[in-house]
Amino acid sequence: MRQAGRYLPEYRALKQVHGFLKMVRTPELATEVTLQPLRRYPLDAAILFSDILVIPEAMGQPYSFRDKGGIAMEFRLDSPEAIRRLTPEAVPERLGYVGDAIRLICREVGDEKMVLGFAGSPWTLATYMVEGGSSADFKHLKHLFFTDRENFEALMERITAAVIRLLLLQIEAGVDAVQIFDSWGSACPGAHYKRMSLCWIEKIIAALPPQFPVIVFAKNMSHHADALVATGARALSIDASVNLPELRRLVPETVALQGNLESVLLELPPPVVQAETHAFLSSMRGARGHIMNLGHGITPQARPESVEALLNTVVGFH
Numbered sequence: 459m460r461q462a463g464r465y466l467p468e469y470r471a472l473k474q475v476h477g478f479l480k481m482v483r484t485p486e487l488a489t490e491v492t493l494q495p496l497r498r499y500p501l502d503a504a505i506l507f508s509d510i511l512v513i514p515e516a517m518g519q520p521y522s523f524r525d526k527g528g529i530a531m532e533f534r535l536d537s538p539e540a541i542r543r544l545t546p547e548a549v550p551e552r553l554g555y556v557g558d559a560i561r562l563i564c565r566e567v568g569d570e571k572m573v574l575g576f577a578g579s580p581w582t583l584a585t586y587m588v589e590g591g592s593s594a595d596f597k598h599l600k601h602l603f604f605t606d607r608e609n610f611e612a613l614m615e616r617i618t619a620a621v622i623r624l625l626l627l628q629i630e631a632g633v634d635a636v637q638i639f640d641s642w643g644s645a646c647p648g649a650h651y652k653r654m655s656l657c658w659i660e661k662i663i664a665a666l667p668p669q670f671p672v673i674v675f676a677k678n679m680s681h682h683a684d685a686l687v688a689t690g691a692r693a694l695s696i697d698a699s700v701n702l703p704e705l706r707r708l709v710p711e712t713v714a715l716q717g718n719l720e721s722v723l724l725e726l727p728p729p730v731v732q733a734e735t736h737a738f739l740s741s742m743r744g745a746r747g748h749i750m751n752l753g754h755g756i757t758p759q760a761r762p763e764s765v766e767a768l769l770n771t772v773v774g775f776h
């Protein structure tokens with residue numbers, strides 16, 4: 459996931475004029491950024507251009523970007539009152555622009571290609587909301603979990619309700635599948651991973667239409683594959699640290715695995731990308747339920763010609 463972005467000159471040009479947040483909030487601009495990679499490459503799916511942090515913003519906690527990189531929330535949630543002021547019920551109205559963008563994207567891409575929606579997991583969103591932005595240690599949120607379970611759960615219930623509303627809005631607008639990003643699940647101690655993160659993802663999946671395809675990306679947590687499968691996910695998105703052919707043998711074939719080529723390869727010359735992609739696809743030969751993807755998003759330093767080499771190798775692989 460993350461196929462749009464700074465590696466494309468046409469993205470940088472549009473961002474220079476409008477800025478990131480305006481592109482996210484303006485359906486025509488979000489549609490344009492979504493379509494940029496599809497105009498260049500033979501991709502199977504359009505990924506809605508948006509951000510996981512539109513949810514805290516819609517609940518009353520705006521965000522911006524730090525000058526040196528990373529996220530800054532306007533304030534941090536530092537009291538039970540701040541948690542109770544969050545407004546999950548405002549999501550459908552405040553995020554109406556997401557539905558508008560999806561309808562435009564679906565019209566543009568037609569029936570040939572999939573359109574993917576997404577949201578952050580409650581735990582991952584809570585890290586930004588409770589820490590006040592990007593964080594190295596997630597201490598405030600962990601303290602909340604271990605010392606004040608009632609308010610931890612009050613917070614997670616609000617975020618979960620907001621994520622459900624956003625995903626239902628995306629599904630009604632026409633997405634073919636949704637991905638839930640648990641980008642910071644690996645901060646959870648293993649014994650508490652379910653209570654801290656997975657149980658909320660499970661609640662979200664249970665609230666969506668039965669059998670609707672949900673992909674769960676639990677970065678660096680594939681050693682919890684059984685618990686991830688138990689959330690009801692139809693596919694797991696796997697980071698690059700994992701030996702995918704081995705994991706494919708362990709996870710039931712009814713659950714697809716998406717991934718997991720190293721993103722940094724796309725910063726290297728096309729022949730390297732071609733050779734590594736071919737070797738990876740060969741290692742997965744015969745495996746059922748594999749969705750070719752990177753292990754994480756495309757980096758700003760990726761070379762457009764190397765992305766092209768990747769996709770041509772995938773399309774031409776037999």
Ligand code: CP3
Nearest residue numbers: 459460461462463464505506507508509510527528639641
């Ligand atoms: O194809 C696509 O572009 C899909 C859209 C998409 C974005 N963010 C757009 C974006 C998706 C799926 C996301 C998810 C997202 N956003 C996650 C989970 C995925 C992951 O990477 O683990 C997270 C944690 C966020 C929050 C966020 N947004 C971060 C940490 C950043 C980077 C901040 C920085 O220091 O640059 C963003 C910005 C962002 N969201 C960009 C894009 C294309 C980069 C903006 C830019 O550099 O112009």
